[in-house]
Amino acid sequence: MGKLRVLIVDDSxxxxxxxxxxxxxAGLDLGEVLEAGNGAEALAEVNKGKFDLIxxxxxxxxxxxxxxxxxxxxxxxxxxxxxxxxxxxGSEARVVEALSVGAKGYIRxxxxxxxxxxxxxxxxxxxx
Amino acid sequence: MSSMLxxxxxxxxxxxxxxxxxxxxxxxxxxxxxxxxxxxxPAEQPEQPQGEQTAMVGLAGALCGMITVRCRKEAAVKLxxxxxxxxxxxxxSMVGDALGELCNMVAGNFKSKITSLADHCMMSVPTVIWGxxxxxxxxxxxxxxxxxLEYEGFPVWFSLVTHT
Numbered sequence: 001m002g003k004l005r006v007l008i009v010d011d012s013x014x015x016x017x018x019x020x021x022x023x024x025x026a027g028l029d030l031g032e033v034l035e036a037g038n039g040a041e042a043l044a045e046v047n048k049g050k051f052d053l054i055x056x057x058x059x060x061x062x063x064x065x066x067x068x069x070x071x072x073x074x075x076x077x078x079x080x081x082x083x084x085x086x087x088x089x090g091s092e093a094r095v096v097e098a099l100s101v102g103a104k105g106y107i108r109x110x111x112x113x114x115x116x117x118x119x120x121x122x123x124x125x126x127x128x
Numbered sequence: 129m130s131s132m133l134x135x136x137x138x139x140x141x142x143x144x145x146x147x148x149x150x151x152x153x154x155x156x157x158x159x160x161x162x163x164x165x166x167x168x169x170p171a172e173q174p175e176q177p178q179g180e181q182t183a184m185v186g187l188a189g190a191l192c193g194m195i196t197v198r199c200r201k202e203a204a205v206k207l208x209x210x211x212x213x214x215x216x217x218x219x220x221s222m223v224g225d226a227l228g229e230l231c232n233m234v235a236g237n238f239k240s241k242i243t244s245l246a247d248h249c250m251m252s253v254p255t256v257i258w259g260x261x262x263x264x265x266x267x268x269x270x271x272x273x274x275x276x277l278e279y280e281g282f283p284v285w286f287s288l289v290t291h292t
Contacts, residue, residue, distance in 0.1 A: 011253075014222070014229040017212050018162065088236030093247060108240070109233045110161035 003031030004124065005049070009042040009056035009068065010035075010086070015109075019055055019086060019116075026117035039068030046078050053124060054083045055107075058094055066094070069101045082123035086111075141190045141244045143290045148273050151195070154237040155277060155286050162233060163211045163226075167277040167284065174276050177285040179203070180260050181224065183231035186252035190245055193290035194266065195235040197227060203282035220258075228254030234286070267291050 006023065008016045016035045023030055034051075036042035040063040042056065054072075058065035065085055072078050085098045085106040095106050105119050152169070159165040182198040199207075201223075208216035208226035216222040232254045239245040266289050274287035 012225070012229055012232075014212065014225040018229075021213070088233055088240075088251070110158045110237060112161050 039063030
């Protein structure tokens with residue numbers, strides 16, 4: 001498998017940077033890494049091109065992570081793209097809802113690069 | 129709205145003295161995992177909170193109040209650099225955002241460790257104050273606690289204030 005094209009969705013620019021750093025520290029072979037500040041921006045990116053992996057926050061303004069997942073399911077070209085939710089939420093209900101509408105896994109903050117690798121690697125084609 | 133408030137009143141959680149230890153543990157975990165920063169319990173608690181940077185996150189629902197993190201600018205810059213890289217040194221906005229995100233994660237980690245709060249307490253987005261010359265006044269009656277942990281010789285102050 002070639003370099004991974006990744007989309008990171010979070011309203012916090014700090015968190016987007018931390019997630020990217022964690023992916024790199026975890027040893028994933030990253031290619032283009034794009035960022036979106038909410039679900040609506042993320043959908044716009046998804047409609048422009050295919051990603052190997054999407055990491056998304058749950059709580060965001062404009063369009064939250066759950067709404068993003070529901071809309072993503074309607075995008076033909078995104079079918080099969082694994083989405084992993086990243087959340088501060090203590091709420092199990094929100095995580096369960098995310099999994100029920102298409103998320104393939106979740107990472108709870110705080111997290112280490114090793115934990116990110118553990119959650120993400122099995123979802124990638126070729127299991128990088 | 130009124131039904132939400134009614135529901136909140138039914139499930140209001142009172143401040144528990146054990147929460148100080150839980151907040152301390154949440155802070156140590158978050159700073160360690162997300163900023164590679166080791167926080168230690170100081171031999172002696174400093175007397176008064178000091179520091180030019182304060183981040184705060186509001187809580188609503190089963191617990192109404194605020195969690196804050198406060199430290200000196202040097203400590204905030206060091207933390208931000210460890211989280212985001214060298215760019216943060218020359219970018220005050222990144223430093224503020226980093227402290228705000230740390231506060232956000234400490235608050236989230238804290239509430240996830242308390243069953244009665246996990247599903248029933250909402251958090252605001254973080255706010256960051258620059259400067260030392262301020263007084264924070266919260267709605268009375270209130271209660272809470274504060275403590276300092278040490279990060280590379282700098283005190284980092286944490287507080288929880290709840291509206292009772």
